[in-house]
Amino acid sequence: MGKQIITLTVNGEKHEVAAEPRELLVHTLRETLNLRGPHVGCETSHCGACTVDIDGKSVKSCTMFAAQADGAEITTIEGIATPDGMHVLQEMFREHHGLQCGYCTPGMITRAYRLLQENPNPTEEEVRFGIAGNLCRCTGYQNIVKAILAAAAEMNAAREAAQ
Amino acid sequence: MIPSEFEYHRPGSIAAALAVLEEHGDDARVMAGGHSLIPMMKLRMADVPHLIDLQSIDELKGISVEGGKVTIGAMTTQHELITNDALAAAAPIMREAALLIADPQVRYMGTIGGNVANGDPGNDMPGLMQCLDATFSLHGPDGTREVQARDFYEAAYMTDREDDEILTRISFAAPKGGQAYEKQKRKIGDYATAAAAVIIEKASGKVASASIAMTNLSDTPVFSEAAGSALVGSDCGSDAMSNAVSAMLGDIDPTEDNRGPVEFKKHVAGVILRRAIERAWSRA
Numbered sequence: 407m408g409k410q411i412i413t414l415t416v417n418g419e420k421h422e423v424a425a426e427p428r429e430l431l432v433h434t435l436r437e438t439l440n441l442r443g444p445h446v447g448c449e450t451s452h453c454g455a456c457t458v459d460i461d462g463k464s465v466k467s468c469t470m471f472a473a474q475a476d477g478a479e480i481t482t483i484e485g486i487a488t489p490d491g492m493h494v495l496q497e498m499f500r501e502h503h504g505l506q507c508g509y510c511t512p513g514m515i516t517r518a519y520r521l522l523q524e525n526p527n528p529t530e531e532e533v534r535f536g537i538a539g540n541l542c543r544c545t546g547y548q549n550i551v552k553a554i555l556a557a558a559a560e561m562n563a564a565r566e567a568a569q
Numbered sequence: 570m571i572p573s574e575f576e577y578h579r580p581g582s583i584a585a586a587l588a589v590l591e592e593h594g595d596d597a598r599v600m601a602g603g604h605s606l607i608p609m610m611k612l613r614m615a616d617v618p619h620l621i622d623l624q625s626i627d628e629l630k631g632i633s634v635e636g637g638k639v640t641i642g643a644m645t646t647q648h649e650l651i652t653n654d655a656l657a658a659a660a661p662i663m664r665e666a667a668l669l670i671a672d673p674q675v676r677y678m679g680t681i682g683g684n685v686a687n688g689d690p691g692n693d694m695p696g697l698m699q700c701l702d703a704t705f706s707l708h709g710p711d712g713t714r715e716v717q718a719r720d721f722y723e724a725a726y727m728t729d730r731e732d733d734e735i736l737t738r739i740s741f742a743a744p745k746g747g748q749a750y751e752k753q754k755r756k757i758g759d760y761a762t763a764a765a766a767v768i769i770e771k772a773s774g775k776v777a778s779a780s781i782a783m784t785n786l787s788d789t790p791v792f793s794e795a796a797g798s799a800l801v802g803s804d805c806g807s808d809a810m811s812n813a814v815s816a817m818l819g820d821i822d823p824t825e826d827n828r829g830p831v832e833f834k835k836h837v838a839g840v841i842l843r844r845a846i847e848r849a850w851s852r853a
Contacts, residue, residue: 410577427577427620430611449570451608452758454674463648463677469607470678473577474622517674538757539672 412476416441417485425472432456432467435482443483443512447541454540457513458482464520466539483512486519494564495519495557504553506544514540518554526562530555572610572617579622583629583708583737586621590733591710593619599735601644601683604675629682629737634659640740643682647671650681660741662748662766666697669752669764685718686736688726691760695722696790697750700766700782703741709734722789746770746778747853751845753837755828761785762828763838765845769800771853776800781813781846785828786821786838793820796842805850813846814839 409424416439423438435441435458444467447455451469458467459481486493495515498504505511514537521528521536528536533554534547542550578597580586590597597619600606609615623629629644634655641650650656650667657664670693671679684694685705698705698718705716710733721729730736752764764784770777779797784790795816803809823834 427575428572428610430571449611451604451675454672457674464674465677466674469604471577471603471607473579474603474624476579521673536673539674 410473412473414475415479417481423472427471427473429472430468431470431472431475434472435467441482441484445509445512447509452541453510454517455510455513457516457540459516459520462520464517481516483516486515493519494560495554498553498557498560499550502549502553502556504545504550510540510542514542514550518557522554522558522561526558528558570611573613575617575620577620577622579625581625583626583735586623586626586735587708587710587733589619589621590735595732597621599623601680602646602678604671604679605683605687605689632656634743637743638740639743640738641681643680643686643737643739645681647676647679647681651676659743660701660748662697662744662750662768666693666750666766669693669750672758675758681739682736685739686728686730688722688728690725690788690790691785693752693761693764693784696764696782696784697766698739698741699790699792700768700780701741701744702780703739705736706738706740707734708737719792725788744768747849747851749845749848749852751841751848753841763834763841765842767845767849769805769846769849769853774804776803776805776809781817781842783817783821783838783842786823786834791820793817795820800846805846810843810846814842817842
């Protein structure tokens, strides 16, 4: 039951890492790959602070073994920003005060990123339902919802301008 | 929270998974999405020396709707159930129920097979499968057998599945009539305080047939034949509905827990069943 070698493509970069089967993905990301964006909040699959994007799905990385992700493509908050600067979602969270302490923010933004990929033009209700797996204890959610709706509008405008 | 040590297996076929199960016996356990099992392993309430991850078995995936028959591979996720339009057309109650399970992240990982096979009375799919009169396929060392969802559940976490079997597939006839899944929960991600699955067929303004199953109100899902019978032949008015609720209350056996005392749960069960009947009837 020693360590085994697994391959993870994280934020576009391929890594071979050694992990015990019982090692949770969030620990591999944080401690082996030094990506401290995915946060360990509740450790019980509830809070969503550890959310990362795995092969196009929002996943709580505290509830997946690194071995399960062998071969997968993973995006963490560190991979959401572009070389030109922050992602629109990050800009809008700043603009609309979508964070206070910031602990839930990497999970919130990573989840919102996937939500907007699947539904580029959500209603407020769809945003609230779509981030129901992410808890925030500071903001009361209002400004998070505003930030996501504003980001959707920006992204749609940019898409239209590009066409 | 780190589980105790285990060996990780990722077989590529049902046969290979069965071979690992056979080799390690009680020390091995299959895992679908892992969102019930991994938390239990982290709490060290489940000890699994050999963990068999089913994610790479293509035979366990996919949804097919053909000739009025719906077949769903055990590793189909709740997210896939929600986003499959053919399934939503054939059995809209599946999407309605799946949207009420857990939260978005959990639905990307959680599977229908895990939900029905785990035997947790809080899970939503077992009651729904009983309402739909679904059939479960089980693969074991001696081949395949089929069990009706209505015969599958024995007690909390106890089912008709043997330790050396894998639940591979679920099938049911596309239901006719109006359908509704209604669930009362304290918050997103919670199990039901009470939930009801209802399918009603209408003919000449009367109830021609009705199927009713309840969730998290006993140590197994409860298919209430008596509640369905109470509606048949009626106009689904308030008397018939009261009769159905009384019949259902005779079939459930809730226990007190942090979701409330027994009397409260019975009250909620009645409210939820009425709502589900009303909605199913309006769609019939």
